[in-house]
Amino acid sequence: MELLKHLIGLGNDWFACSAQVLGAEPHFLSDGVRRAFEARAAKPPQYGYTTDTLVGRRQILQIAHDTLTNQSSRTEYDRALSEDRDAALTLDVAWDKVPGVLCALQEAGEAQAVLAIGGHLLEDRPPKRFKQDVVLAMALAYVDLSRDAMAASPPDVIRCCEVLERALKLLQEDGAINLAPGLLSQIDETLEDITPRCVLELLALPLDEKHQNEHQEGLRGVRNILWSVGRGGIGTVGGGFSREAYMNEAFLQMTSAEQMDFFSKTPNSIPPEWFEIYSVALANVAQAIVSKRPELIMVADDLFEQLQKFNIGSQYAYDNEMDLALERALCSLLVGDISNCRIWLAIDNESSPHRDPKIVEFIVNNSSIDHQENDLLPGLCKLLETWLVSEVFPRSRDTRGMQFTLGDYYDDPKVLSYLEMMEGGGASHLATAAAIAKLGAQATAALGTVKSSAIQAFNKIFPLIEQLDRSAMENPNVGLEESVNKFDQKTIMGFDIRDSKNAALKIVAASALFALMTVIGLKYLPRNKVLPAIGSEHESMTVANVVDSVDDDAPDEPIQIPRMDANLAEGIVRKWQSIKSKAFGSDHSVESLQAVLDGNMLKVWRDRAAEIERKGWFWDYTLSDVAIDSITVSLDGRRATVEATIEEAGQLTDATDPRNNDLYDTKYTTRYEMTFTGPGGWKITEGAVLKSS
Incomplete structure (x- = not known):
């Protein structure tokens, strides 16, 4: 393409382009060309071009018609191609007719040509009315590209969002909003619908340096979406997602550290619901294993403790006091507190409400009973590693499918140092860690070797997580009835469990009636x-x-609130x-x-x-x-x-x-x-x- 003063040359095969402009084929006879011309001319553009541009469009259609119906022009064109191809492929258009040409080219599907020509024109800062028509043609060209992206197999949602955002920015910044308010509205609605899926695809890109910027853009997108739809999953995300379903999808594409960071930075005006706290508790467990930081296990246990106090609904198979006992037991085992682990599982107390015979059976079946104090330790380790491989690690991108042994964790110097600090009160954390490490291959098989039979047995004894995952479909808005009791808030190696600005961990408590009213869409x-x-x-x-934040000084004497x-x-x-x-x-x-x-x-x-x-x-x-x-x-x-x-x-x-x-x-x-x-x-x-x- 050449751009010289008030003439613009379109670097295209004008003969073929003429047919495309009319929606015809180069081999059409005169009657076919005429019908194509009349059909195109009788259907003006949908959006608000100026009169000058519409006149220019009509003229370019007429030129295309004349070119294709005049046999002598065809003969002349063939001769010119053989003598001077570059000159034959160029048509000079008067400056004031260029918007009309862009309009016709956009209708003909020449989106890239429209964007290339329009981009050059905007660099010269043309007059306002001229500029608005150019911008409108370019915006429509971007819309065409978005359709092409979605028509690909598989659909390129990221590309679709990218070009639609360019179209939106072009219309908003270059003064064509009033010309096409309907177009602007359609772009807005489309972006609202597909942006959530686009963000998920950005998150799913490889975690390498090449895609680092896109992944960070995805993380920002998740925050923008989930922090704007409201609390508790009551609001819906674009694309038909509930807040819970979208958060679960997003977390699957995030590392455990990213999930923890998201939770710690969520504004206090959006109190987390149980499904978010549960997911982040598992992320803390995963990160603790990956980074050998058992202090994060204590954070996870704190979060499970908060959830354990909630009456999360009668639709679950377990009674409330039994819920999350397994998670708390395994958190105890991860910090070497086998006594507390046995208490939570009620191994030695058949009348405890926490006792589940199926869990006890699983432990016994995976242990060799020799009447020693830790004779159930192999079964407990099998329960722990099965929980990690089937429920914890798959929820974080950095731990999904990784190879790991319990011995590697319990034998790590950082872990042993932390467990040493926990010694006291009759709990022998180091001894438990040493015993687990000593079990070696018998009790700490690599994740890839965990047998499917063990996982199937585990799923039978612990259906709660599966039920939690289904809750978005079955009862997405059931809230939590009791408030959260205070737990020791601490900053651990850069991860705030609600920073100083978010000291109040808040849980929405919605009555069954309110949940029902929300579900039916008031x-x-x-x-x-x-x-x-x-x-x-x-x-x-x-x-x-x-x-x-809660920064009030503590009263001199306790006040009963x-x-x-x-x-x-x-x-x-x-x-x-x-x-x-x-x-x-x-x-x-x-x-x-x-x-x-x-x-x-x-x-x-x-x-x-x-x-x-x-x-x-x-x-x-x-x-x-x-x-x-x-x-x-x-x-x-x-x-x-x-x-x-x-x-x-x-x-x-x-x-x-x-x-x-x-x-x-x-x-x-x-x-x-x-x-x-x-x-x-x-x-x-x-x-x-x-x-x-």
Whole structure:
């Protein structure tokens, strides 16, 4: 292609290009060419080119028609090819006709030519209207390339996203948005739908230097997606993923260290759900084995302990007190605490709720009983290595399929040093490690040699993980009923289990009713009418800000904090509704607000109540029902986020001007931020209406 002042040469076979521009074939007879021309001319472009460009397009179609229907021009073309091929393959186009040419070329499928020519033109900073048409043609060319990418086998999703993002950027930055708002919307919707899959493919690229940038882009993409769809898997990710399903897919393409890093950096406004905590606990186990860092086993055990306190639902086969006992037992074994391991598995206590006869049978079948203290150690080791190979290592990219022996882990100097520090209280961690290492090949087979029969037996005795993986399909929004008890937060070799900004590990607690309502797809519906002053809580509430850290100094004397649960939360909400009736009623008891409100919530509602009193208005509220949907509690137990559904009616009365009188009867879901204020008890500090009907 040549670009000379106001002439542009199209480096293409113009004779063949003429046929392509018309949607015809070079061998078509005149009637066929004419029909192709009329069909193309009668169907203008879908998007908003300027009139000048549409005229130019029509002219280029006419030139193509004339070229193909004129026999003498065909003869002349063949002669020119033999004499001066370069000149014959070039058509000079006047500068002001170039956008029309680009439009026609784009319709003809010459996307690369459009992008090459358009790119050169934009470098010269052409006039605005000219530029907009060029940009539009280029954007459509990128869309064509995206279709080609998706039509490939297999579909090239990364390439599709790449060219669509270029098209979007071109339209947004170069002023063609108003010409094609529909195109912009379609690109946006397509990107929203395919970006999650694109991110997964970026993550799946090889972990080598060549693909390092793409892999990092994938990690950023996962954060952008999962940190924007909302908590608890309630929101859906583009492409039809639930939040849980997408996180599981992404984690499979991430290393154990990357999973831990993702968890530690998740904003505190997105409390982790049980499936995320469980996955990260396994990632800590995997990383502990890979890096010979048994301190990470303790982190994993802490996380399992938190999950063990939750009532994760009756759809699981095990009772809640039995759940995760196996994980905790094997974590104990990984730090050489065989006594605690036996306690969790209830090997010596047939009446314990933790005892599973199938697990005990598995251990016995893989041990040689000689009536010694550690006669079950080979079976415990087989249980541990089978758990690692079938459940832990496959979940992280860096450990999937790796070769490993328990002896390598227990005989490592770093591991032995850590176990030595743990000695005491009757637990002989080093002795256990030495015994396991001594078992050698009998108890520490390489991962690749673990027999399928052992794994099958393991799956029969431990179906919980499989059930957890199915939960996204069966009941994706079942929450956790109890809050998280505080555990020792520590930074270990660069991995924060919630850094100082995220000190409060929060777990969403959703009632079964709320989960069901979410599953069937309730939408957030706005009010149709805004009532004067404060119809209900819709106008006055501000969006809640989740507390990022817990830095308050510890009190001199311990204070017994009432545990936040559904009953306490409902009592506070009802108290607030009652006091609201007094503050905005005919008595205007504004000062009563401080009995249940604090912080910004108190300021906002005190100002509103004063305004109502000044205007001579008053509200009469009737509370029909309060249902607590979810509770999130901070680690220190001093802060909570409560979501509740409220049915309420209200009647506004203006004694001086009845025209201001109004009433409503509504049901709405609201979020309250509550804080324990010491002697004042629990108070509401922030609030926001989430949806109403």
